[in-house]
Amino acid sequence: MELNQLETFLAVAEEKSFSRAAVRLHRTQPAVSQVIRKLEASVGETLFDRAARDGSLTASGVLLRDYALRLLALRREATSALDELKSVERGRLQLAANEYTCMYLLPAIDRFRREFPHVSVAVHRMLASRIPEELALRTFELGMISFRPDPAHFRTIAVYADSLAFIVSPRHALAKKARVSITDLGEELFVAHNVTSPLRQKVIETFQRYRTPLNMGVELPTIEAIKRFVAMGNGVALVPHLTVARELESGDLVRIPVDELELRRVLRLVHRRQAALSSAARAFLRTVRALAQEQGAPFYYHVERAG
Numbered sequence: 001m002e003l004n005q006l007e008t009f010l011a012v013a014e015e016k017s018f019s020r021a022a023v024r025l026h027r028t029q030p031a032v033s034q035v036i037r038k039l040e041a042s043v044g045e046t047l048f049d050r051a052a053r054d055g056s057l058t059a060s061g062v063l064l065r066d067y068a069l070r071l072l073a074l075r076r077e078a079t080s081a082l083d084e085l086k087s088v089e090r091g092r093l094q095l096a097a098n099e100y101t102c103m104y105l106l107p108a109i110d111r112f113r114r115e116f117p118h119v120s121v122a123v124h125r126m127l128a129s130r131i132p133e134e135l136a137l138r139t140f141e142l143g144m145i146s147f148r149p150d151p152a153h154f155r156t157i158a159v160y161a162d163s164l165a166f167i168v169s170p171r172h173a174l175a176k177k178a179r180v181s182i183t184d185l186g187e188e189l190f191v192a193h194n195v196t197s198p199l200r201q202k203v204i205e206t207f208q209r210y211r212t213p214l215n216m217g218v219e220l221p222t223i224e225a226i227k228r229f230v231a232m233g234n235g236v237a238l239v240p241h242l243t244v245a246r247e248l249e250s251g252d253l254v255r256i257p258v259d260e261l262e263l264r265r266v267l268r269l270v271h272r273r274q275a276a277l278s279s280a281a282r283a284f285l286r287t288v289r290a291l292a293q294e295q296g297a298p299f300y301y302h303v304e305r306a307g
Contacts, residue, residue: 003075005039008032008070013065044298047098091122091280096135097144098128099223103242104160104267105144112287119280127195143270147198151306153273158302159288160267162241164199165241167253169233175254180259182206186213189235191226194219201261203238210260227253240265272274273306 010022012032014158022029039059040047045060057065093112097105102123109121124140131143132154148156166185168175193200208213218235220226223243230237231252238261247253269288272278277285 001039001042003071005035005042006064006071008035009039009061010065010068010072012048012055013037013057014059018055018160018210029272080200091119091278093119093142093278093280093284094140095121095123095142095144096126096131096140097123098125098131100240100243101128101144101146101267103240108284108288108291110283111291115287116280116283119283132270135270138272141271141275141277142284144267145270146265146267148268148304149270151273151304154270155273155306156268156270156304157285157288158268158304159267159300160242160294161298161300162240162242162265162267164203164261164263164265165184165244165248165255166236166238166258166261167227167230167244167248169231170234170251170254171233172236172254173235174256178203179257179259182210182258183212185236185258187215189215189217190238191218191220191229191235193223193226193239194217199240199263203261206260206263242267268304 008025011024013019015021015024018032019029022032025032028166036047043064046058047061047064048057049058050055095105105123113121128145131145132149134140135143174180204214220229226237226239227244227247244253248255289301292299
């Protein structure tokens with residue numbers, strides 16, 4: 001059973017005539033009759049009462065007419081939905097990010113939703129190391145990461161330049177310092193993130209290089225928990241600046257420069273190189289570009305070369 005057969009069937013049923021249905025469909029009467037015979041053969045039932053001159057439907061025909069009307073209405077609805085999706089009037093944007101990189105997405109999503117309020121946005125939290133794999137599986141369209149995956153398979157767009165922030169409570173003994181050296185931190189209690197990451201490893205290696213103990217006496221599962229714990233007066237921490245910008249502005253936390261720990265990170269939006277992005281995803285990338293143009297550093301928009 002095909003939709004074009006159902007269209008012909010409904011035309012005959014509505015016109016109550018094979019000949020009038022043929023005129024309406026711009027086809028010959030034998031062609032219309034052949035379509036109906038094939039449809040009847042596929043359903044195993046006679047649909048029209050050939051003995052009647054008014055094109056009456058059999059009981060099977062009446063039943064099929066109801067379903068045919070619903071199926072063709074559903075096709076029209078699907079076509080309309082796809083047309084709306086092309087114009088970004090509706091749709092769904094699927095992104096993947098970890099706790100840290102999600103912070104960058106907030107202003108971009110805020111701007112995007114103001115422009116396209118009927119597009120739903122879902123940001124799925126996962127380890128950054130898994131995001132390229134999930135993109136390859138087509139689980140999401142866009143991912144947010146702080147490293148560059150295989151350029152042969154993924155297209156990356158650098159969108160934000162972040163740095164590592166050494167933070168303390170305003171009541172901490174170091175809070176009044178203009179800057180400190182890494183060698184001054186050997187006796188400090190560090191509140192650390194218990195998720196293994198390239199940044200964590202870089203910090204460990206930097207302390208080793210300067211022969212300074214790194215006392216990670218407390219490990220917590222989220223950056224939010226680390227910030228709150230340090231703000232309560234417990235130890236010190238190293239976190240991405242993006243994640244503490246609000247607390248630094250409010251004075252809940254204090255950032256102290258550490259020359260040896262001026263580690264920079266580039267945040268990237270990534271998608272499969274061969275992906276045909278949805279209209280919603282393309283519109284989101286345009287929003288990100290516009291945000292970078294208006295805000296300036298540390299926001300920017302740079303498509304990285306494959307080579």
